[in-house]
Amino acid sequence: MTDRCLWERMLVGGTAALLVAAFAAMPAWRGMPQAAFESESMDATRFSAGYDAMVARYKVGETEDGLPIVRPPPGDVYVAAERWRFRPLLELQAGQSYRLHVASQDILHGIVVDGHEALLVPGQAALLTLTPTGPGSMSMVCSEYCGLEHNKMRSLITVLEKE
Amino acid sequence: MVKGEAAVLGQDAVGIGREIEPRGWTITGVSLSPALRAELYGWALLAIGSLAMAGALALLLVLSRVPQTQVLLPWSWQSFFYTALVTHVILSFVVWFLAVLGAFTVLVTAASGGARRWSPLGPLGMGLSVVGGVLLVVPALLNIGEPELNNYVPIVVHPLYYLGLALVAVGVALAVVRMLANPGGLRGCVGFAVGVAGLCYLIALVCFALAGLSLPAGLDLATLNERLFWGGGHILQFVNTALMLAAWTAIAEQAFGKPPVSPALFRVALGSMVVFALAGPVFYGLFDILSLEQRLAFTGLLWYGLALPPIIVGSGLTVMLIRRRAEILDSAAAQGLAISLAVFVVGGVMGFFLGASDARTPSHYHAAIGGVNLAFMVLFVVVILPALARNVRGALAWRSIHLYGWGQLVFSLGMFVAGAAGVPRKTMGAVAQGIDSPLKKVAMGVYGLGGVAAVIGGVLFIIVVLSYLLARKDSAHD
Ligand SMILES: [Cu+2]
Numbered sequence A: 001m002t003d004r005c006l007w008e009r010m011l012v013g014g015t016a017a018l019l020v021a022a023f024a025a026m027p028a029w030r031g032m033p034q035a036a037f038e039s040e041s042m043d044a045t046r047f048s049a050g051y052d053a054m055v056a057r058y059k060v061g062e063t064e065d066g067l068p069i070v071r072p073p074p075g076d077v078y079v080a081a082e083r084w085r086f087r088p089l090l091e092l093q094a095g096q097s098y099r100l101h102v103a104s105q106d107i108l109h110g111i112v113v114d115g116h117e118a119l120l121v122p123g124q125a126a127l128l129t130l131t132p133t134g135p136g137s138m139s140m141v142c143s144e145y146c147g148l149e150h151n152k153m154r155s156l157i158t159v160l161e162k163e
Numbered sequence B: 001m002v003k004g005e006a007a008v009l010g011q012d013a014v015g016i017g018r019e020i021e022p023r024g025w026t027i028t029g030v031s032l033s034p035a036l037r038a039e040l041y042g043w044a045l046l047a048i049g050s051l052a053m054a055g056a057l058a059l060l061l062v063l064s065r066v067p068q069t070q071v072l073l074p075w076s077w078q079s080f081f082y083t084a085l086v087t088h089v090i091l092s093f094v095v096w097f098l099a100v101l102g103a104f105t106v107l108v109t110a111a112s113g114g115a116r117r118w119s120p121l122g123p124l125g126m127g128l129s130v131v132g133g134v135l136l137v138v139p140a141l142l143n144i145g146e147p148e149l150n151n152y153v154p155i156v157v158h159p160l161y162y163l164g165l166a167l168v169a170v171g172v173a174l175a176v177v178r179m180l181a182n183p184g185g186l187r188g189c190v191g192f193a194v195g196v197a198g199l200c201y202l203i204a205l206v207c208f209a210l211a212g213l214s215l216p217a218g219l220d221l222a223t224l225n226e227r228l229f230w231g232g233g234h235i236l237q238f239v240n241t242a243l244m245l246a247a248w249t250a251i252a253e254q255a256f257g258k259p260p261v262s263p264a265l266f267r268v269a270l271g272s273m274v275v276f277a278l279a280g281p282v283f284y285g286l287f288d289i290l291s292l293e294q295r296l297a298f299t300g301l302l303w304y305g306l307a308l309p310p311i312i313v314g315s316g317l318t319v320m321l322i323r324r325r326a327e328i329l330d331s332a333a334a335q336g337l338a339i340s341l342a343v344f345v346v347g348g349v350m351g352f353f354l355g356a357s358d359a360r361t362p363s364h365y366h367a368a369i370g371g372v373n374l375a376f377m378v379l380f381v382v383v384i385l386p387a388l389a390r391n392v393r394g395a396l397a398w399r400s401i402h403l404y405g406w407g408q409l410v411f412s413l414g415m416f417v418a419g420a421a422g423v424p425r426k427t428m429g430a431v432a433q434g435i436d437s438p439l440k441k442v443a444m445g446v447y448g449l450g451g452v453a454a455v456i457g458g459v460l461f462i463i464v465v466l467s468y469l470l471a472r473k474d475s476a477h478d
Helices: A006-024 A026-031 A044-058 B003-009 B034-065 B077-110 B121-142 B159-181 B183-187 B189-214 B221-256 B263-286 B292-305 B308-323 B332-351 B360-387 B396-420 B438-470
Strands: A038-040 A059-062 A068-070 A075-082 A085-087 A089-093 A098-104 A109-113 A116-120 A125-130 A136-141 A154-160 B146-148 B155-157
Touching: A006 B263, A006 B308, A044 A059, A044 A068, A044 A075, A044 A098, A075 A089, A075 A109, A085 A154, A098 A109, A098 A116, A109 A125, A116 A125, A116 B292, B034 B077, B034 B121, B034 B360, B034 B438, B077 B121, B077 B146, B077 B155, B077 B159, B077 B183, B077 B189, B077 B221, B077 B360, B121 B159, B146 B221, B155 B159, B155 B221, B159 B183, B159 B189, B183 B189, B189 B221, B189 B263, B221 B263, B221 B292, B221 B308, B221 B332, B221 B360, B263 B292, B263 B308, B308 B332, B332 B360, B332 B396, B360 B396, B360 B438, B396 B438
Parallel strands: A068 A089, A075 A098, A089 A154
Antiparallel strands: A038 A125, A059 A068, A075 A085, A098 A125, A109 A116, A109 A136, A136 A154, B146 B155
């Protein structure tokens, strides 16, 4: 033990210090950034009413599997999560601000959009203020395992040039 | 290598791995009593049997997708597909690793010396696990139960499957407890790493239990199984990592006569894993079982706790391999070690370039798991089979390891390039998934070739090791 080189002792000590530092940093996770999403008290009836009104007014088409394609104006936008899709298919404008209300229609889902994540507890809604940048697309992905086709539960928001 | 050479190796100019462990502290070349040998045989058979069954299911999965062969199956392929997939995953990612843990506990117990305590737990644990392993396969073969592809521990919702899982879990726990009750063997580096794997395993079981107790009634089966196995499943990755480091160290001791880093550094690195794993059960008190925080806390735990130990031991191994490169050409074990390290490092580096939803994510997992698999494959050839009085002759076993390793490397790199070029995740191999650019095509082709090589290597390895296990042991060895 006595003939151990100095650098080796430093290596052991340094490693131990690094590990302790990493461990000490753990409470910081609790404040991890997921602040962008807020939970809101919106019951299922109000959500459905908002959703139906939005689709009725701003529907511009339909996909092959009957998913409505909706181009809402800036403001309130409703997204329903259900096994294994998000509806409707959204077309938003770059540079405009949208209040995205997302709610699960069946079981626990998750949503990741624009780098923000929320868990979608049935009976509650999650709210995110979203301002798409340049034209292109944004992905909306389910982040909580919700059944065999969970991996297919993703949708692309089309971002259009600002009018 | 002869143990007497240790003194010469000890004069190595640089400090890494300078301390030589006293004879008896290492598990290589340890001699087993007939009772312990029978236990080790059971674990080895469970490990290789799981891989063989997983391979057979993979073949059925492929057949069930081809219209010409679909008709040969006794069930409709749609319902069979996911059940078989779940069983394939549980055998090749959970039972295989846990059986290696079981085998390691026997070797470490054998190195403990002196009178042994709680000996009946050993064969009991092994027996329960083997029975459990068999039960796990029954639902897939009878095509019963509802499959769930939840993370880490996928489930076929059927009593036989849950019973099988519980028997495997309890069996391995008994083997771990018996090892911890005879702590003499834990003093060596390999023994220490296996001890860490064992403790982390028990912590994972505590997490499963806490999750089970805190889950509310009336949940959907998908959510129930996902959240039941989420935390403990993460802690099981600590177990797998510790086992890989134990295997690397055992192989290094065999090939070079010493551990990859000094025992003190090794203990700090591995010991930290237990400290991090202990945070797991605490999370169940801090966060709601169904919350986002609960999920992110365990993901964070892997990032914080599981990066440094493989980097430390892997760096030591790299230094060792470079310094002793002249010996590598003559040592099959050293070559196996080098391939395992290379594949694992490639996977680890890829982990830093993850593109959220393209093919780079699975390429990271494939390479990391490939590296772990390779470590265990080499362990079987240089430690476990010899300890079972079955010395591997001929080059076939080593060729299969090389084929698997190089194939896995090419496969992961090709998949990574394809992902970086924009091929989406989970649709690999599908026709017309935007595979248009020449780069994507070449990457997909290379990835396919590597995959085929890896599959052939893996199948060959299973056949070779199984034939050694089922053959009579070397008479000269006793
Ligand atoms: Cu979902």
